Amino acid sequence: MSYAAGRLIHDADSHLxxxxxxxxxxxxxxxxxxxxxxxxxxxxHSHAHWMNEERARHEDAAYxxxxxxxxxxxxxxxxLGSFRREDRPAVMDRLxxxxxxxxxxxxxxxFGLDQSGDMELCYAAAxxxxxxxxxxxxxxxxxxxxxxxxxxxxxxxxxxxKLAIKLGAKALMVPSICPxxxxxxxxxxxxxxxxxxxxxxxILLHVGGEEKLNPVYKENGLPPVKDFHxxxxxxxxxxxxxxxxxxxQTLATLIFDGVFDRFPxxxxxxxxxxxxxxxxxxxxxxxAAHAFGRSEERLQKLSARPSDIVRRQFRAxxxxxxxxxxxxxxxxxxxxxxxxxxxxxxxxxxxxxxFDETLAGCTPGQVECFYSENxxxxxxxxxxxxxxRPATRASA
Numbered sequence: 001m002s003y004a005a006g007r008l009i010h011d012a013d014s015h016l017x018x019x020x021x022x023x024x025x026x027x028x029x030x031x032x033x034x035x036x037x038x039x040x041x042x043x044x045h046s047h048a049h050w051m052n053e054e055r056a057r058h059e060d061a062a063y064x065x066x067x068x069x070x071x072x073x074x075x076x077x078x079x080l081g082s083f084r085r086e087d088r089p090a091v092m093d094r095l096x097x098x099x100x101x102x103x104x105x106x107x108x109x110x111f112g113l114d115q116s117g118d119m120e121l122c123y124a125a126a127x128x129x130x131x132x133x134x135x136x137x138x139x140x141x142x143x144x145x146x147x148x149x150x151x152x153x154x155x156x157x158x159x160x161x162k163l164a165i166k167l168g169a170k171a172l173m174v175p176s177i178c179p180x181x182x183x184x185x186x187x188x189x190x191x192x193x194x195x196x197x198x199x200x201x202x203i204l205l206h207v208g209g210e211e212k213l214n215p216v217y218k219e220n221g222l223p224p225v226k227d228f229h230x231x232x233x234x235x236x237x238x239x240x241x242x243x244x245x246x247x248x249q250t251l252a253t254l255i256f257d258g259v260f261d262r263f264p265x266x267x268x269x270x271x272x273x274x275x276x277x278x279x280x281x282x283x284x285x286x287x288a289a290h291a292f293g294r295s296e297e298r299l300q301k302l303s304a305r306p307s308d309i310v311r312r313q314f315r316a317x318x319x320x321x322x323x324x325x326x327x328x329x330x331x332x333x334x335x336x337x338x339x340x341x342x343x344x345x346x347x348x349x350x351x352x353x354x355f356d357e358t359l360a361g362c363t364p365g366q367v368e369c370f371y372s373e374n375x376x377x378x379x380x381x382x383x384x385x386x387x388x389r390p391a392t393r394a395s396a
Contacts, residue, residue: 002096011100013339017082018106020181026131079343109210154188158184170382175209185257200381274317279330282307
């Protein structure tokens with residue numbers, strides 16, 4: 001049997017583990033040299049030998065078979081289908097999920113180009129990423145590619161969104177951090193939201209596009225704290241805490257400024273940003289609307305309480321270490337999504353077991369919403385009809 005064991009499960013978060021040359025075939029030729037001048041390619045040159053070894057290892061049929069047998073034990077570049085597109089259908093068969101959103105790893109944050117001022121390169125990198133992602137996922141219709149749309153330049157953002165939809169993207173990812181010169185709710189971004197709503201695709205925020213921890217918090221006079229990868233440049237307990245801050249502010253601004261109401265069929269999601277923050281955030285927005293409602297016309301025009309707008313249009317994926325049942329009971333049945341984070345270490349070795357344990361006090365309807373119905377609602381037209389509730393599901 002597959003890992004899902006016949007259960008209807010849609011996965012809101014999975015990843016590629018791309019090599020650093022992954023965008024080269026998809027990049028606009030005249031900009032390729034400028035792209036290669038980015039600091040990230042210093043890492044490429046220092047790890048070229050290791051990358052070639054990793055490619056060679058995955059060419060071995062015995063290694064791929066062993067990785068398939070250990071489908072949730074092998075992580076990152078060691079995992080089956082982490083960068084070889086031809087192996088990803090076997091991953092889906094082994095996992096048994098009805099569908100799976102696929103995000104980048106290497107390109108999360110768009111290499112910092114959103115904040116660099118080089119808008120030509122910023123959007124060229126986003127377009128190359130979107131070509132790469134849709135090409136990778138074309139091998140299996142259960143794989144749903146997520147495109148990236150920077151929000152710094154109004155005309156370019158609309159153009160990139162339209163191209164991504166034309167390429168076959170099933171969701172649009174935007175950074176949770178505020179653009180440098182305008183609010184995320186600026187009317188100049190309405191065309192982006194409009195084309196997404198017309199195409200029936202959701203707008204997603206994902207970890208990697210948020211404001212990072214002020215590094216001064218690490219200056220405590222003590223030795224550096226290692227993260228779970230063994231270094232100190234990924235998440236630790238302190239750097240974990242501000243992960244949802246930008247998402248909370250950005251989404252609240254979009255709601256208060258009426259963007260959710262202006263595009264009522266457009267769905268929004270927070271993926272790999274946790275969800276324990278959602279109940280308090282919803283209550284805080286209701287309190288703000290109550291406190292400032294008399295003086296702010298924008299709040300008077302809202303179609304409902306902010307928390308009700310959230311339940312109508314927003315979905316979030318808890319981490320497996322969070323109490324998903326508690327979050328559901330304090331937000332509503334409509335919000336929470338299952339995610340595996342395959343093949344990242346953060347997803348753990350048995351996410352279904354961990355989520356099932358915290359969902360033990362939930363009703364069967366709430367559990368069904370968590371594993372499938374909320375995802376189906378989020379994805380809209382991006383999820384083909386035969387993937388929503390397939391009559392039979394693949395098993396290994």
